[in-house]
Amino acid sequence: MKLGIYGYGNIGKGVExxxxxxxxxxxVGIFTRRNKEEVKSLLGTKVYSVNELNEFxxxxxxxxxxxxxxxxxxxMTVDLAKDFNVIDTFDTHANIPEHFKxxxxxxxxxxxxxxxxxxxDPGMFxxxxxxxxxxxxxxxxxxxxxxxxxxxxxxxxxxxxxxVDAKQYTVPVKEVVNKVLNGETPELTTRDKHIRECYVVIExxxxxxxxxxxxxxxxxxxxxxxTIVNFVSIEELREKHSGMPHAGFVIRSGNTGINNENKHIIxxxxxxxxxxxxxxxxxxxxxxxLYREKMNGTVxxxxxxDIRPRDIIDLPYDELLKHML
Amino acid sequence: MKLGIYGYGNIGKGVExxxxxxxxxxxVGIFTRRNKEEVKSLLGTKVYSVNELNEFxxxxxxxxxxxxxxxxxxxMTVDLAKDFNVIDTFDTHANIPEHFKxxxxxxxxxxxxxxxxxxxDPGMFxxxxxxxxxxxxxxxxxxxxxxxxxxxxxxxxxxxxxxVDAKQYTVPVKEVVNKVLNGETPELTTRDKHIRECYVVIExxxxxxxxxxxxxxxxxxxxxxxTIVNFVSIEELREKHSGMPHAGFVIRSGNTGINNENKHIIxxxxxxxxxxxxxxxxxxxxxxxLYREKMNGTVxxxxxxDIRPRDIIDLPYDELLKHML
Numbered sequence: 035m036k037l038g039i040y041g042y043g044n045i046g047k048g049v050e051x052x053x054x055x056x057x058x059x060x061x062v063g064i065f066t067r068r069n070k071e072e073v074k075s076l077l078g079t080k081v082y083s084v085n086e087l088n089e090f091x092x093x094x095x096x097x098x099x100x101x102x103x104x105x106x107x108x109x110m111t112v113d114l115a116k117d118f119n120v121i122d123t124f125d126t127h128a129n130i131p132e133h134f135k136x137x138x139x140x141x142x143x144x145x146x147x148x149x150x151x152x153x154x155d156p157g158m159f160x161x162x163x164x165x166x167x168x169x170x171x172x173x174x175x176x177x178x179x180x181x182x183x184x185x186x187x188x189x190x191x192x193x194x195x196x197x198v199d200a201k202q203y204t205v206p207v208k209e210v211v212n213k214v215l216n217g218e219t220p221e222l223t224t225r226d227k228h229i230r231e232c233y234v235v236i237e238x239x240x241x242x243x244x245x246x247x248x249x250x251x252x253x254x255x256x257x258x259x260x261t262i263v264n265f266v267s268i269e270e271l272r273e274k275h276s277g278m279p280h281a282g283f284v285i286r287s288g289n290t291g292i293n294n295e296n297k298h299i300i301x302x303x304x305x306x307x308x309x310x311x312x313x314x315x316x317x318x319x320x321x322x323x324l325y326r327e328k329m330n331g332t333v334x335x336x337x338x339x340d341i342r343p344r345d346i347i348d349l350p351y352d353e354l355l356k357h358m359l
Numbered sequence: 360m361k362l363g364i365y366g367y368g369n370i371g372k373g374v375e376x377x378x379x380x381x382x383x384x385x386x387v388g389i390f391t392r393r394n395k396e397e398v399k400s401l402l403g404t405k406v407y408s409v410n411e412l413n414e415f416x417x418x419x420x421x422x423x424x425x426x427x428x429x430x431x432x433x434x435m436t437v438d439l440a441k442d443f444n445v446i447d448t449f450d451t452h453a454n455i456p457e458h459f460k461x462x463x464x465x466x467x468x469x470x471x472x473x474x475x476x477x478x479x480d481p482g483m484f485x486x487x488x489x490x491x492x493x494x495x496x497x498x499x500x501x502x503x504x505x506x507x508x509x510x511x512x513x514x515x516x517x518x519x520x521x522x523v524d525a526k527q528y529t530v531p532v533k534e535v536v537n538k539v540l541n542g543e544t545p546e547l548t549t550r551d552k553h554i555r556e557c558y559v560v561i562e563x564x565x566x567x568x569x570x571x572x573x574x575x576x577x578x579x580x581x582x583x584x585x586t587i588v589n590f591v592s593i594e595e596l597r598e599k600h601s602g603m604p605h606a607g608f609v610i611r612s613g614n615t616g617i618n619n620e621n622k623h624i625i626x627x628x629x630x631x632x633x634x635x636x637x638x639x640x641x642x643x644x645x646x647x648x649l650y651r652e653k654m655n656g657t658v659x660x661x662x663x664x665d666i667r668p669r670d671i672i673d674l675p676y677d678e679l680l681k682h683m684l
Binding site for chain 2: 048051052055056076077127130131134151156158160161162163164165167168169170171172217290291292295296297298299300301302303304305306307308311312314315316319322337338339340341342343344346347348349351352354355356358359
């Protein structure tokens with residue numbers, strides 16, 4: 035499979051690294067919107083300008099689009115699906131149906147195949163929600179995120195006057211997670227399930243009390259959550275909070291039995307040192323499946339729900355029967 | 360989907376109950392090898408003799424074969440695949456490739472579709488091993504079973520002279536599970552990972568010391584494990600140990616990064632009050648997918664690895680995009 039990377043941010047870099055762990059993938063090049071002379075790839079992969087992409091129409095089987103979900107992907111994936119088979123990591127849950135429709139049309143109109151919303155949530159968490167719902171139709175779902183960095187919340191703190199830099203961790207409330215893992219089925223909102231832990235660097239003369247208040251009272255982002263604000267030095271922020279870890283749980287609790295007397299708990303848990311690198315590993319695994327679907331003549335937009343597990347792995351079927359089933 | 364149940368033991372009963380939670384399934388009947396007059400179904404489903412099965416060739420879409428893996432299924436599933444589309448829960452891991460081959464031939468020769476080894480291990484655990492290996496090719500797998508009843512080990516204790524009844528729980532060693540969940544990657548054998556907890560009822564005059572020794576020194580079953588023997592009354596055994604709970608973990612720990620510096624841990628955990636009832640829920644979900652494959656003209660033997668997640672659930676695709684992705 036010949037793969038191209040479109041956009042060289044954190045996920046783009048992760049995809050480059052992921053290719054090196056998957057022998058059946060040939061990385062053709064990285065395509066950047068920046069000045070290509072200024073972009074140095076981690077592993078020496080050749081960097082091209084996006085303006086050169088047209089010359090690669092017949093040289094790339096799958097193009098991994100590594101852009102932002104908020105404003106870039108809704109247009110980018112639709113446009114690129116006209117000329118390439120594409121995969122993206124679109125993660126704005128509420129807008130998935132619309133994005134799917136637009137990408138599906140562009141891909142079908144041009145005889146291409148596409149996949150949107152690959153990664154871990156959406157992605158592996160979605161698959162686990164689906165399996166758990168299919169197996170326990172009479173049950174209740176819980177998704178917990180964290181401990182992990184929320185980019186949006188970190189950005190929101192940085193916009194406050196006097197703040198130099200900030201990182202915000204979303205942290206699931208341990209007692210609540212344990213309750214659910216033990217089979218209790220409380221009614222919970224997102225804010226019952228998570229606390230927000232902030233590490234904030236401020237200007238020397240800035241007013242800590244005002245900044246802490248501004249954070250804690252910020253509507254939507256923090257006002258309704260238990261929020262902890264820690265003021266730290268720029269050195270400490272860099273040293274201890276520069277990673278991109280994330281984690282989370284998908285749990286479903288359901289019942290069977292003649293009187294629903296038997297409880298079953300299914301839980302799926304991820305602990306990731308690097309959110310973008312893990313996301314990128316998912317992109318490569320599902321790009322492989324997409325390539326196989328393309329070989330079978332499939333066109334249009336797919337999601338992780340359409341993919342047979344056997345198609346995401348680079349192992350022959352008889353090996354799977356022998357060692358994994 | 361019209362479903363038949365072949366064999367009415369614990370899993371057969373579970374499948375009957377599972378049908379009542381899945382509105383798209385019509386349960387045609389239970390087929391027993393016993394005298395049908397003596398078999399009373401849990402929910403009033405009509406019970407037939409297996410000798411009447413021939414009359415149902417055109418009335419059953421999928422036949423769920425609920426027999427034992429040790430001696431029954433290897434012959435039963437192959438024979439029945441000649442006349443029906445079938446699904447079984449064959450769980451002798453070492454013999455899966457051979458069973459697959461035999462069922463595949465019988466199904467293909469007769470234009471039928473089949474699935475073997477549906478349940479949780481093999482089944483959901485297998486799917487999770489596959490996804491985790493595909494996403495983290497550079498990593499290490501761990502499967503832990505328990506706490507749960509092992510039928511084979513319970514039977515082995517019952518064969519000892521002076522033993523009236525017994526139940527054996529396989530219990531994962533908590534400290535070892537926690538180590539692996541925290542990212543350590545020790546080399547472990549099955550016996551490092553599990554202890555064996557026995558509840559034994561003996562005849563009044565039986566020799567406890569001899570029986571405990573015979574259990575603890577039994578080769579293959581107990582000799583190499585940490586084994587705990589508890590002598591209990593028949594009343595206590597019935598009251599506290601008559602359920603069929605089971606549980607387990609599939610964990611994969613792997614690395615990414617330019618110097619493999621980032622660790623990722625994927626874990627899947629089940630806690631089941633009723634092993635056969637949960638297995639049966641999986642049977643129904645995958646029977647649904649099998650029925651859809653049959654409608655598409657697929658023949659031959661499949662496994663859970665061949666099934667697109669979307670096909671195991673009774674919800675339209677746009678609902679999945681909206682609420683589960």
